[in-house]
Amino acid sequence: MKSPAPRKSRGPKTLKVDTTRLLDAAQRVFSENGMGGASIRAIAREAGCDPALIYYHFDSKEAMFLALLERKMPPLAVELELLSAPSNTEPTALRLWKISRIYWRHFGEDSGFRAVLRGQILGGTEGTKDAIARHIQRAAKCNWAIIDQGIERGDLRSDLHTRVTGFFLVRMFMEIFDLVPSFVERITQVPVGQAVAKAERAWFELFWRGVAAHPSKPLPADLFSVE
Amino acid sequence: MKSPAPRKSRGPKTLKVDTTRLLDAAQRVFSENGMGGASIRAIAREAGCDPALIYYHFDSKEAMFLALLERKMPPLAVELELLSAPSNTEPTALRLWKISRIYWRHFGEDSGFRAVLRGQILGGTEGTKDAIARHIQRAAKCNWAIIDQGIERGDLRSDLHTRVTGFFLVRMFMEIFDLVPSFVERITQVPVGQAVAKAERAWFELFWRGVAAHPSKPLPADLFSVE
DNA sequence: ACTCCATTTCAACGACTGTTGAATAATGCG
DNA sequence: CGCATTATTCAACAGTCGTTGAAATGGAGT
Numbered sequence: 001m002k003s004p005a006p007r008k009s010r011g012p013k014t015l016k017v018d019t020t021r022l023l024d025a026a027q028r029v030f031s032e033n034g035m036g037g038a039s040i041r042a043i044a045r046e047a048g049c050d051p052a053l054i055y056y057h058f059d060s061k062e063a064m065f066l067a068l069l070e071r072k073m074p075p076l077a078v079e080l081e082l083l084s085a086p087s088n089t090e091p092t093a094l095r096l097w098k099i100s101r102i103y104w105r106h107f108g109e110d111s112g113f114r115a116v117l118r119g120q121i122l123g124g125t126e127g128t129k130d131a132i133a134r135h136i137q138r139a140a141k142c143n144w145a146i147i148d149q150g151i152e153r154g155d156l157r158s159d160l161h162t163r164v165t166g167f168f169l170v171r172m173f174m175e176i177f178d179l180v181p182s183f184v185e186r187i188t189q190v191p192v193g194q195a196v197a198k199a200e201r202a203w204f205e206l207f208w209r210g211v212a213a214h215p216s217k218p219l220p221a222d223l224f225s226v227e
Numbered sequence: 228m229k230s231p232a233p234r235k236s237r238g239p240k241t242l243k244v245d246t247t248r249l250l251d252a253a254q255r256v257f258s259e260n261g262m263g264g265a266s267i268r269a270i271a272r273e274a275g276c277d278p279a280l281i282y283y284h285f286d287s288k289e290a291m292f293l294a295l296l297e298r299k300m301p302p303l304a305v306e307l308e309l310l311s312a313p314s315n316t317e318p319t320a321l322r323l324w325k326i327s328r329i330y331w332r333h334f335g336e337d338s339g340f341r342a343v344l345r346g347q348i349l350g351g352t353e354g355t356k357d358a359i360a361r362h363i364q365r366a367a368k369c370n371w372a373i374i375d376q377g378i379e380r381g382d383l384r385s386d387l388h389t390r391v392t393g394f395f396l397v398r399m400f401m402e403i404f405d406l407v408p409s410f411v412e413r414i415t416q417v418p419v420g421q422a423v424a425k426a427e428r429a430w431f432e433l434f435w436r437g438v439a440a441h442p443s444k445p446l447p448a449d450l451f452s453v454e
Numbered sequence: 455a456c457t458c459c460a461t462t463t464c465a466a467c468g469a470c471t472g473t474t475g476a477a478t479a480a481t482g483c484g
Numbered sequence: 485c486g487c488a489t490t491a492t493t494c495a496a497c498a499g500t501c502g503t504t505g506a507a508a509t510g511g512a513g514t
Contacts, residue, residue: 016491034350040472050493052474061472115349121409122342123261133413140414163415164429171402172395179398182348186360187367188390202391209442210433243461267502277463279504288502 017049019057023068027113030068034112035119065120066131072113073135076106080142084149092155093212093219095146097204097226100173108177115178140166147211156211165211172203244276246284250295254340257295262343292347293358299340300362303333307369311376319382320439320446322373324431324453327400335404342405367393374438383438392438399430 025047029038040061044051058064079102082088083095090098107114120128143166150156176199184195201224209215252274256265267288271278285291306329309315310322317325334341347355370393377383403426411422428451436442 036346036350039470041470051472052494053492055473056491111349115346121406122338123263129409129413137414161425161429163417164426165433167407167410167426168399168430168433171406172399175398175402179348180394182356183363183394186356187364190390198388199391199394202388203395206392206395206437207433208437210435210437215436215442266500268500278502279464280462282503283461 017047017053019067022047022049022054022057022064023071026064026068027072027110029112030116031110031112035116038112038116062125062128065116066128069117069131069135072106073139076102077135077138077142079106080139084142084145086145086149091220092146092150092153093208094223094226096150096169096208097223099143099146099169100200100204101226103170103173104177107174111178114174140170143170150211154213157213160211169207172207173200176200176203244274244280246294249274249276249281249284249291250298253291253295254299254337256339257343258337258339261339262346265339265343289352289355292343293355296344296358296362299333300366303329304362304365304369306333307366311369311372313372313376318447319373319377319380320435321450321453323377323396323435324450326370326373326396327427327431328453330397330400331404334401338405341401367397370397377438381440384440387438396434399434400427403427403430 022043026038026043029043029046033042040051040054043064044054054061054064058067080099083098083102088095117132121132124132140163144162147156147160147162147165151158151160151162176196180196180199181192184190184192204224205219208219249270253265253270256270256273260269267278267281270291271281281288281291285294307326310325310329315322344359348359351359367390371389374383374387374389374392378385378387378389403423407423407426408419411417411419431451432446435446
């Protein structure tokens, strides 16, 4: 005997499912499942509603991704813009390290979202790629400014190519977040524990020696305790 | 009036479709479309046969990917093992640079395949992840050996962490191959042209300053013309 | 000539995808 | 109360995917 189809009641629920709640669900699903498993149906399940409801709030899946991007990226850029203000006279090494802390706070635990972002940069629609580029450029300009100011202040080598140097700094941090967990477990057989944190510091020290005008001068003592 | 279904003849064709031919097709499709677009049907189309034939030669799509991996990785490892032999007395900087040339020869133009590999490392089945880890480890050991020998010979800083340093060197080259084309076009608005080659050299110079025991000693003059 | 085997195609299965149109229920307003 | 609006669900469409079982074909061996 089949039970007579326990249909959910239609019409507005007491707990309204609005745009924000859908984006929260989308973010969780993206973060955990990455692009592959992030289907409309999975997001709807996470939000506790029907897949069709998503199309009441968004024009398409792509539009939802863009809305999520619009929600996640500007706060990152705002922090970076604050850090990169020319009036900021903190040591250049500290500012560069803070760049990575900011990226960590906004993207560190979102490995799935990073994977989606990467996938869309490489193979999204033109509209999506343009939107991503605009957001990344806004953040990247801050990194470039910090590097340029570092050169002007005599802290960084004057023969650096600003843009490619910024790319190196940030991308390697992202790679560490993404891949070190897998590599540590399966390839190096080093205890997982603090592997990511150790790799971050090793990378920053290497980077600093590579870009500093006077690499033998010691880094600020409490640099790596900055949150 | 529908034409009477121009069926292909069954049975062996004059041009036999064997394992090699299927792997060739798979490699082309992986390279261009990445994992997402690399369906069994697309590979079959590329090989000029029916999708079902693939299951005559391979147990599953995963098995085909593993076979492709088995065909692509060992030649890379062999080249690296030759380069990392302790009897090799070439300058350490040259050996490190040659590492990147080897990776370039084997993976440089295979952006789709790199993407697939990355995806499988992060989200493949346990069997696939193990197989990939075995291959990567074999190659990575060579890089570690070169770095260790560089330290012993006094060319590299003695406080380097071998494994993480090797990770940095290779991963950044891969990132450059993958992302610089997109970034150059959409974010930096620098002419594309030789951007990847320039980034490669900028990265190697930064890396070398970061790891060398005496970074002020000039690099071998003709380093970057090595193929 | 007949049989057997290796190779190839066909047709379908079930699952999943993004998306849409219609039906339905709760709410706010006059 | 009646009505329009808003929020929600249902059922389906057309497409893709990996995979499978059965049928067909050509050639080799006897």
